[in-house]
Amino acid sequence: MGERSPLDTMHAQMERAREYVALDDDTFERLKAPERTLKVSCPVEMDDGHVETFEAYRCQFDGARGPYKGGIRYHPAVSAAEVEALAGWMTWKTATVGLPFGGAKGGVVCDPRDFSEREREALTRRYTEGIRRLIGPDVDIPAPDVNTDPQTMAWVMDTYSTYQGHAVPEVVTGKPLAAGGTVGRVEATGRGVSIVTQRALDYVAKPVEGADVAIQGFGNVGSVTASYLDRAGANVVAVSDVTGGRHDPEGLDVEALRTHVATEDTLAGYDAATEVTNDDLLTMDCDVLIPAAIENVITADVADRLEADLVVEAANGPTTHVADDVLIERGVPVVPDILANAGGVIVSYLEWVQNSQQYSWSLEEVNADLRERLTEAFETTVETAEEEGTPNLRTAAYTTALQRTARAHEVRGRFP
Structure with a gap:
């Protein structure tokens, strides 16, 4: 058998865990598909004066357990299928560690190593304008990923806040401290x-x-x-x-x-x-x-x-x-x-909570919370593996994630 695409790999991982979770066919098929994927074009004036148009995406995979959460990456290999797989993995990640989030992911097809600082900022602001109707502090909260960083998030926050008419630090996580970020992120x-x-x-x-x-x-x-x-x-x-x-x-x-x-x-x-x-x-x-x-x-x-x-x-x-x-x-x-690798999204959650409360925590508090949540999630995964007899820890983690996400869909029902 040949190697699969990231999306095929995620689906295969879900299939392996399915036998350990009480799921009907309709619910399982619903969990396999992203809720929406937006494709946008980002025209950017480069330093030499020519305008280059970049292809970009934002996928919201599943929001049954809370606002969508996931990073933004800049990489030549970004594609709709990759972004959808990564958004799916974010869904299962937040569920595995018990965060009240769904999963999302965004990306721009580019090689940022070739960009000046001004070009990076222009691309980021244009991309933010393209996806701003999808994101929001109670809807979808981006974060850094491959080739993006706290400065990138500051530009996203500023662009979104400009449209809102006031500062909205909780629209992204992984920001610089000066823009409302958290220590330890x-x-x-x-x-x-x-x-x-x-x-x-x-x-x-x-x-x-x-x-x-x-x-x-x-x-x-x-x-x-x-x-x-x-x-x-x-x-x-x-x-x-x-x-x-x-x-x-x-x-x-x-x-x-x-x-x-x-x-x-x-x-x-x-x-x-x-x-x-x-x-x-x-x-x-x-x-x-x-x-x-x-x-x-x-x-x-x-x-x-x-x-x-x-x-x-x-x-x-x-x-x-x-x-x-x-x-x-x-x-x-x-x-x-x-x-x-769930430490990033755990502390992103803590940053989001601090922004929402307008109250900051110490590094010791952030790190203690991170350790507690990861330790509990690891122990839960091991217990599931032993109790259910799963073939590996991945299947055990997916078993927990699918159970939690499916339960959220079950109690919320279907509309219409």
Whole structure:
């Protein structure tokens, strides 16, 4: 069987969990389809004076449990199918960790590495104008994603607020502190991956101290994860980005790597460790493999050669469904993305609540809430796996998510 698209992969993951959830056919089909996907064109005047038009999307997958929630990404590979899959994963993610949100995702087809700051701002404001009829603090709350950041969210907020005639900080999360953001949000996803990784190591009876960890992807999520695991006593032996990776079996100097990337914007040129390819990293002999980049990097071929004892998915959809089959057969536990990388949306929820209350919390309060929610979600997933006899933790997480979302549809009924 060949590899599937991200949307096909999500549907296959849902199908696998279906036998553990009491769902009728009509409800299940309803859960598989997004409620709406908007396609917009974004004409932008570039610095040289010519106007370039970018294709963009916003998908609202399911809102039965609350306002839609999901990031905005800028990437050449953005498509309607990808955005719909990512919005679906957000639906199951918010349900898995018990947040009162549905799922959404947006994206613009572009390569922002080629943009000036002015061009990025112009594109962001034009995209916001295109989707502003769909978003709102009680309707759909965007956040940063691949190649977007707090500054991007500030532009989205300002554009939306300009149309409303007053500041609406709660329309987006992941904002700068000066625009109503929360402490702890930038590090939240990586901190959450670190928390879940430590819980997962305990689950497989391995100590975090001295555990060899390989991280594919060294952006915000991967680098923060590396830093927190390094502080916890783990041995981060390999990291990589699009230019390739760096490996040291004795453990990398994580903070030196982060300083280098902050200066150079890439791992290229870092010569204090051995160069390795991304494929080398993914198939490296280690205790924990953390894919923290993009979807579909662990294919069936990679899964067959993978030598890690545990996989923790910091990225969205990094493992194809066919690869999942291989890992189940080989007995390699995988902590799924909808649980492992939920730290970002948890702290986004906390930011949204603070904005709605117009009251800010301390970093200690935010981090304590994040740890409590992730720990509870991990324990619930393990309990479901053991009680229902699911083939892996992913199916257990989906079982919980589908149950919670289907129940919301059931009690709300259908209109008309």
